[in-house]
Amino acid sequence: MKCCVIFTTKGILGCCLFFCAVVSGMAQEKRDLLTQGISETIPLSDWDIDPLKAFPSEEAVHDQLIQLPEEIRGQLIEEGNKALAYEWPVIPASAYLDFVRNGDRTRMQSYQNQRTSTLKRLVLAELATQEGTYVDAIMDGAWAMCEQSTWVLSAHLSAQKDKSGLPDVEEPVIDLGAGEVANLLSWIHFYFRNDFESISPLLARRIEKELDERIISPYLARDDFWWMGFRSSFVNNWNPWCNYNVLLTTSLVAQDPEQLQQVVLKTARSVDQFINYYKADGACEEGPAYWDHAAGKMLEYLELLKRLSNGKVDIGQHALIQHMGNYIRKVHISDDYYVNFADASARLKAHPGIIFRYGRYISDEKLKGFAAGLAQKEPLSQWLVKGSLDREIHNLLLYKELESQKIYQDKAPFFWYPETEVAGARTANGLFFAAKGGHNNESHNHNDVGSFVLFYRGEPVLIDVGVETYSAKTFSKDRYDIWTMQSDFHNLPQINGVSQKNGNDFKALSVAFEEGKRNARFSLDISKAYPETADVDSWKRSYELDRQEGTFVMEDQFSLRQWKVPSESHLMSLYPPTKSAAGEVVIALPSGQEILLHYPADKLVLTVEEWPMEDPRLQSVWEKEKVYRLVFVQLGELLKDKWTFQVHTP
Structure with missing residues (x-):
């Protein structure tokens, strides 16, 4: 007898794609874990927050740096020496204006990225040597950042009242860019304040002034930044990311204990909105590539709050927090x-350090072991001193513990997120599929209700192409003009010549997942993901993985109100498909394995199209310049039919 568990959900209200939009609807659940946790501890005024105790000292970081393998430590010093020659160029006004003129955000961001990465390299070299060699250059970099008109990225300046594209220095706003610069300057102030004051007391005071005027005071004075979640139920990864940077900045730099208490309380209320918004299954609506900046940034905030409260505020054992962490695994x-x-990339260099910290926070050996496995596959230099200075400091303090962690490599036979409506399953011989329901107004949405991906022994067979390099168009009313956002370029049907449409109302119905010893099955009705012009009453799609046979079956059973033009079924392949016989396609993988795809040749006619991938982001992910679209076109004018596709592995 087959033992199985069946979960069924219905379509749910979602969120608006665009970062600054206001959407109606309630949060998933008013949990308020943080504010509740703070209210249950001793009064905040008695927390006795001392940055000198809460954060690693310069000596502690230096001790870790000098114990690094010589090639890594030598590389840090070499990079610091190269950074000494940096001239700190001013960011041109035209670089900001690029965004409103042609949608380009990269030129302005490249200037800011060069500045922050150069400053970080100088700091690490000085912390590694402690000889004063890099202090003047660090001073120059910190001064240049203070002189910069804004730390806000050009793509986010629309948060200001002036929409011309140039920063208004009289209206400070807080975005991801401003927060990251503040984070960096706060650590510099923490470690080099005495050095700066020995040169001139004005240096440290200038940093404090800029951080207060650009970050701390605006944060306390306003509650209308969309990412705070105080005026709308919609939040995304911006919420924990910005809140963490604000709390870290205040903790490291602020001299007023009352101000710090105010920031603690307000950030806790704000991050609660993020936790409240999350569905109980803990899945990252924005996809795995955003996990690091969503759940991962929340983890950084939770760790910091736990440290500042001397362990009194700790929500690591709450089921939702546990689920959010294990999603990435x-x-x-x-x-x-x-x-x-959604906008997630198919390939991801996940950060072992932040995943390990999450596992440690929730006391989960599997998640810690997963992080250890990731770390083992890469040279230490490829993850230890990569990312922000903040991340690198934490990595330095934990990497030995991470290296000694027992690796966990087991893969669960299935996963199912019933509220987010994402499922996946695998066979012992390496066949893996994942599919989704949901709706077409999810964060970073693609019109992809009902789509799926298929892999064999780690090689992609049928893919979700992903997202191109971000531009102004990506987050505008013209988003769905981009081909990678359209359902026609996902593994989905085109019904009566009509594609899926974006919006809350375009969603999956009757979503169910069944998992047994032999089979895993995901099913849903995708008809409501299409507008009325599709004239479809129902389009029931199912995916079934047979673990014993090592096969995968996709089935479409549909009913149309009227026939207009032939309906189609589209599949996206990374590798060229070859018709080998009637109703049979072969997809040859680089490993030499051949995947056989059978389709009903008496019902569908197949054409194969090549689609160029000219975008550098897509090319870097797939390491190809084109993908292939298999277009199966309906034969006959049937209002009802059933199409069955079957994939066989070697």
Whole structure:
């Protein structure tokens, strides 16, 4: 007898894609874990927050740096020496204006990225040597950042009242860019304040002034930044990311204990909105590539709050927090491939340090072991001193513990997120699929209700292409003009010549997942993901994985109100498909394995199209310049029919 568990959900209200939009609807659940936790501790005024105790000292970081393998430590010093020659160029006004003129955000961001990365290299070199060699250059970099008109990225200046594209220095706003610069300057102030004051007391005071005027005071004075979640139920990864940077900045720099208390309380209320918004299953609506900046940034905030409260505020054992952490482990396919719906990339260099910290926070050996496995596959230099200075400081303090952690490599036979409506399953011989329901107004949405991906032994067979390099168009009313956002370029049907449409109302119905010893089955009705012009009453799609046979079956059973033009079924392949016989297609993988795809040749006629991938982001992910679209076109004018596709592995 087959033992199985069946979960069924219905379509739910979602969120608006665009970062600054206001959406109606309630949060998933008013949990308020943080404010509740703070109210249950001793009064905040008695927390006795002392940055000198809460954060690693310069000596502690230096001790870790000098114990690094010589090649890594030498590389840090070499990079610091190269950074000494940096001239700190001013960011041109035209670089900001690029965004409103032609949608380009990269030129302005490249200037800011060069500045922050150079400053970080100088700091690490000085912390490694402690000889004063880099102090003047660090001073120059910190001064240049203070002189910069804004730390806000050009793509986010629309948060200001002036929409011309140039920063208004009289209206400070807080975005991801401003927060990251504040984070960096706060650590510099923490470690080099005495050095700066020995040169001139004005240096440290200038940093404090800029951080207060650009970050701390605006944060306390306003509650209308969209990412705070105080005026709308919609939040995304911006919420924990910005709140963490604000709290860290205040903790490291602020001299007023009352001000710090105010920031603690307000950030806790704000991050509660993020936790409240999350569905109880803990899945990252924005996909695995955003996990690091969503759940991962929340983890950084929770760790900091726990440290500041001397362990009194700790929500690590709450089921939702546990689920949010383990999401990244469960949606891992193989090597650096992850399930990549929405704007997520199919390939991801996940950060072992932040995953390990999450596992430690929630006391989860599997998650810590997953992080250890990721770390083992890469040279230490490839993850230890990568990312922000903040991340690198934490990595330095934990990497030895991480290296001694027992690796956990087991893959669960299935996963199911019933509220987010994402499921996946695998066979012992390496066949893996994942599919989604949901709706077409999810954060970073693609019109992809009902789509799926298929892998064999870690190699992609049928793919979700992903997202191109971000531009102004990506987050505008013209988003769905981009081909990678359209349902026609996902593994989905085109019904009566009509594609899926974006919006809350375009969603999956009757979503169910069944998992047994032999089979895993995901099913849903995708008819409501299409507008009325599709004239479809029902389009029931199912995916079934047979673990014993090592096969995968996709079935479409539909009923139309009227026939207009032939309906189609589209499949996206990374590797060229070859018709080998009637109703049979072969997809040859680089490993030499051949995947056989059978389709009903008496009902569908197949054409194969090549689609160029000219975008550098897509090319870097797939390491190809084109993908292939299999277009199966309906034969006859049937209002009702059933199409069955079957995939066989070697």
